Amino acid sequence: MLFQVLSDTLSYQLDAMLIIAGTVVALVPAFLLAFPARTTTLPGPPGYPIIGNLFQLGKCWSETFRLWGFKYGEVFAVRLGERDVVIINTPRAAMELLEKQGGAYISRPLFHTFHNVLSNKGSAPYSIGTSPWDGSLKARRKAAATAMNKPGVQSYTPIIEYETLAALKDLLEHGKEYIDPNRYFQRLGLNISLFVNYGTRMGDIDSELFQEIVDVSARIGEIRSVTSSLVDYLPILRIIPNSSRNLEAKELAARRTVFLEKMLDDLLDRIKDNTDVPCIMGHILRDPEAKLDRTEQMSICNTMVSASLDTFSTTMLWMTSVLAQRPEMQEKAYRDIVSSHAGGPLDPFSEKSDFVLAIVKETSRYYSIVRLALPKATIADSEWQGHRIQAGTTVFLNVWACNMNEELFGDPWSFRPERYIEKQESDAARATYAFGAGRRKCPGMHLGIREMYVTCMYIVYYFRLEKARENIEGSASLHPVEAIDNYNALTMMPKQFKVKFVPREENLERLKHVLSNEKFPGGKDVEV
Numbered sequence: 003m004l005f006q007v008l009s010d011t012l013s014y015q016l017d018a019m020l021i022i023a024g025t026v027v028a029l030v031p032a033f034l035l036a037f038p039a040r041t042t043t044l045p046g047p048p049g050y051p052i053i054g055n056l057f058q059l060g061k062c063w064s065e066t067f068r069l070w071g072f073k074y075g076e077v078f079a080v081r082l083g084e085r086d087v088v089i090i091n092t093p094r095a096a097m098e099l100l101e102k103q104g105g106a107y108i109s110r111p112l113f114h115t116f117h118n119v120l121s122n123k124g125s126a127p128y129s130i131g132t133s134p135w136d137g138s139l140k141a142r143r144k145a146a147a148t149a150m151n152k153p154g155v156q157s158y159t160p161i162i163e164y165e166t167l168a169a170l171k172d173l174l175e176h177g178k179e180y181i182d183p184n185r186y187f188q189r190l191g192l193n194i195s196l197f198v199n200y201g202t203r204m205g206d207i208d209s210e211l212f213q214e215i216v217d218v219s220a221r222i223g224e225i226r227s228v229t230s231s232l233v234d235y236l237p238i239l240r241i242i243p244n245s246s247r248n249l250e251a252k253e254l255a256a257r258r259t260v261f262l263e264k265m266l267d268d269l270l271d272r273i274k275d276n277t278d279v280p281c282i283m284g285h286i287l288r289d290p291e292a293k294l295d296r297t298e299q300m301s302i303c304n305t306m307v308s309a310s311l312d313t314f315s316t317t318m319l320w321m322t323s324v325l326a327q328r329p330e331m332q333e334k335a336y337r338d339i340v341s342s343h344a345g346g347p348l349d350p351f352s353e354k355s356d357f358v359l360a361i362v363k364e365t366s367r368y369y370s371i372v373r374l375a376l377p378k379a380t381i382a383d384s385e386w387q388g389h390r391i392q393a394g395t396t397v398f399l400n401v402w403a404c405n406m407n408e409e410l411f412g413d414p415w416s417f418r419p420e421r422y423i424e425k426q427e428s429d430a431a432r433a434t435y436a437f438g439a440g441r442r443k444c445p446g447m448h449l450g451i452r453e454m455y456v457t458c459m460y461i462v463y464y465f466r467l468e469k470a471r472e473n474i475e476g477s478a479s480l481h482p483v484e485a486i487d488n489y490n491a492l493t494m495m496p497k498q499f500k501v502k503f504v505p506r507e508e509n510l511e512r513l514k515h516v517l518s519n520e521k522f523p524g525g526k527d528v529e530v
């Protein structure tokens with residue numbers, strides 16, 4: 003009897019072991035198949051089986067890639083779990099691959115969490131910046147980009163002025179105390195996009211809708227960031243269907259659909275009543291020939307609401323932080339504004355102050371807000387110094403490393419706006435890579451630079467910035483790597499700081515009057 007029990011137990015154990023061994027043997031090829039072969043012959047750092055280089059990237063991937071560039075070259079490859087990623091680390095390489103062989107670099111890769119869980123092709127479509135290259139993307143990009151070219155941006159002059167003065171009025175009122183200026187810049191950036199897209203604006207900074215858009219966009223920004231999700235690189239982790247990250251992504255998608263649908267439907271109502279003003283979506287909805295369906299319209303709305311919200315406000319935060327800590331730079335900018343207008347009225351749109359424009363460019367260079375641009379995908383084979391990069395490869399343009407290129411900028415670690423005014427040997431040295439490069443470069447660049455110029459000029463002209471004593475941690479608080487708040491976000495925000503906006507004009511009633519812009523240039527101050 004005892005012998006029988008022992009024999010049965012052993013036999014069960016043997017069965018169990020055989021099942022486990024069989025499963026492992028069966029899974030190994032499936033597992034290996036899930037990890038496609040290398041798509042490039044480029045050199046790169048050695049990694050580990052399955053995970054590749056994933057756990058060697060440190061807290062700030064763009065800085066690690068910059069440093070690896072000294073060892074592995076201007077263009078190299080890393081293995082991130084299942085995918086090869088080519089890193090473009092210098093302006094010269096960006097020119098060679100993204101401009102000269104640019105046709106191959108025109109697409110965007112798909113990522114599991116963002117493209118499969120958060121987005122779908124129905125009610126939560128991809129934005130322009132996350133869409134692979136196809137006919138629909140071309141049409142959406144054209145509709146948005148036409149409105150943001152130089153003449154388009156020129157026509158938004160009244161709204162940029164209106165919104166900037168509205169923000170300054172709030173800063174005059176609330177900025178007597180030390181404040182975190184972030185939401186004032188967020189509303190300013192968002193309102194300009196809302197106007198360009200829907201012909202409307204959001205009045206109240208405390209409104210629930212504004213808070214909702216800001217909150218949802220920031221959290222989606224993190225999910226969208228290529229540095230935040232292991233599951234995007236390790237397919238094995240996707241066997242957990244209801245992970246907290248998946249649930250969060252689904253919840254955010256649903257919340258985003260609610261406000262995007264509402265704003266589009268409100269515009270349709272205004273079109274019916276003939277109370278709409280010229281804007282991107284109005285153009286599309288009124289055009290009987292327009293070929294864009296509702297999903298594509300939602301994609302444009304999604305893009306316009308999210309594209310400038312954090313990019314503009316984050317650049318303005320760094321700029322405010324630098325100026326508040328460097329009063330001599332504020333005074334230099336103030337004197338330049340005064341002298342460049344030679345006693346005439348203040349004109350923010352002719353960009354007369356070279357020094358203010360230089361501050362805008364230097365801030366976008368030095369702080370490289372979107373450090374790895376948006377990921378690119380190749381659609382054809384290309385070549386770098388004899389190494390092949392196959393179609394279907396993911397590519398990160400290291401904006402940060404390009405902006406910190408010593409060959410081009412000489413002293414890249416100094417925050418020195420003057421570099422954009424001094425005579426330079428090449429035009430490239432006047433560049434900033436903050437807006438990316440190649441055929442998917444930011445189409446909102448002119449609009450973004452215009453918004454930042456006007457905001458900087460008005461702030462410096464009307465106020466002196468003072469940073470709160472408790473925030474001043476010397477140069478560390480301005481360091482472009484150490485002072486970052488969240489390395490996994492899409493935009494690199496500084497750690498929170500507080501600043502006072504002290505009016506230069508002593509007569510506050512007069513200043514209030516100057517900042518009062520009579521009427522929303524759309525004809526009607528629409529509260530969304």
Ligand code: HEM
Nearest residue numbers: 131309310313314372375376437438439442443444446450
């Ligand atoms: C203000 C500062 C801004 C910065 C620093 C910035 C930066 C960037 C970067 C780095 C990219 C990726 C480019 C690449 O992959 O090479 C991008 C893409 C894009 N940006 Fe901006 N951006 C800004 C403002 C804006 C504004 C105001 C808009 C429009 C309202 C906008 C619309 C877009 C769109 C639609 C794309 C995707 C383009 C595509 O994939 O074809 N951006 N931006």
